[in-house]
Amino acid sequence: xxxxxxxFDIDGTLxxxxxxxxRSLNMAIEKLFGVKxxxxxxxxxxxTDKTNFESAFINACGKKPSKKDIENITxxxxxxxxxxxxxxxKKGIYKKVKGIxxxxxxxxxxxxxxxxxxxxxxxxxxxxxxKPSGLLKFFSFGGYGCxxxxxxxxxxxxxxxxxxxxxxxFAPKNVYIIGDTHKDIIAAKEAGYxxxxxxxxFGDKKLIMKNSPELIADDFSNLTPxxxxxxxxxxxxGIRRGTYVCPDTPIEHAHFGMTGxxxxxxxxxxxxxxxxxxxx
Numbered sequence: 151x152x153x154x155x156x157x158f159d160i161d162g163t164l165x166x167x168x169x170x171x172x173r174s175l176n177m178a179i180e181k182l183f184g185v186k187x188x189x190x191x192x193x194x195x196x197x198t199d200k201t202n203f204e205s206a207f208i209n210a211c212g213k214k215p216s217k218k219d220i221e222n223i224t225x226x227x228x229x230x231x232x233x234x235x236x237x238x239x240k241k242g243i244y245k246k247v248k249g250i251x252x253x254x255x256x257x258x259x260x261x262x263x264x265x266x267x268x269x270x271x272x273x274x275x276x277x278x279x280x281k282p283s284g285l286l287k288f289f290s291f292g293g294y295g296c297x298x299x300x301x302x303x304x305x306x307x308x309x310x311x312x313x314x315x316x317x318x319x320f321a322p323k324n325v326y327i328i329g330d331t332h333k334d335i336i337a338a339k340e341a342g343y344x345x346x347x348x349x350x351x352f353g354d355k356k357l358i359m360k361n362s363p364e365l366i367a368d369d370f371s372n373l374t375p376x377x378x379x380x381x382x383x384x385x386x387x388g389i390r391r392g393t394y395v396c397p398d399t400p401i402e403h404a405h406f407g408m409t410g411x412x413x414x415x416x417x418x419x420x421x422x423x424x425x426x427x428x429x430x
Contacts (some may be wrong), residue, residue: 198299
């Protein structure tokens with residue numbers, strides 16, 4: 151088996167931190183610039199922290215930030231984040247996505263599978279958010295929101311770090327991205343990587359369907375579709391991989407979701423039935 155890289159988003163994919171990051175950014179902007187609830191003025195969904203910090207400054211101050219401005223926001227955000235994560239934990243609103251422990255434990259035992267992060271969070275913020283989950287032990291590399299504004303470049307950076315760490319070269323066809331928003335899908339496609347989506351995250355479901363990821367699942371409670379998609383398990387029903395997890399259209403997505411059959415296989419069965427009928 152060819153070695154594979156799997157990069158995981160954090161928020162909505164590995165954990166749900168109870169809006170700890172949003173609260174921290176709101177509080178940082180209020181302290182630095184006197185503007186309350188700045189995150190209500192723009193969408194954070196699927197963006198890198200570089201972009202979010204800049205958007206927060208622009209909406210608060212009406213001009214582009216300097217390098218020093220972003221450094222100040224970052225420092226204040228990181229100062230506030232640990233207490234806000236702890237607050238979420240104490241309130242019981244910090245949660246791991248269902249089944250993620252089991253999936254990561256299984257993947258970590260695979261000889262030719264390397265797991266990393268592909269997240270919009272800045273590196274220190276990513277670690278602070280993940281710390282209470284106990285999941286940090288599974289990740290030794292990643293691409294982070296401090297690497298670049300552009301999410302696809304964040305993913306590419308994660309792959310490059312994996313190559314440096316392992317001494318291997320990974321073709322795009324052997325890189326898998328798991329996230330929860332349409333921006334994770336777009337970034338994966340821009341980089342030439344596979345894309346799988348957790349539907350029970352923070353993403354807009356209509357935008358997710360519109361951008362056609364290769365695999366959609368509510369969470370990781372059923373590992374079978376994830377393992378088939380990753381090429382780590384054979385489909386017991388013998389359904390062809392291309393149509394089972396990589397449907398060509400949203401119609402195939404809907405058809406498979408409702409019937410458990412893909413349109414390609416249904417069409418083949420009809421052809422066989424017609425042939426039998428014509429031979430009688």
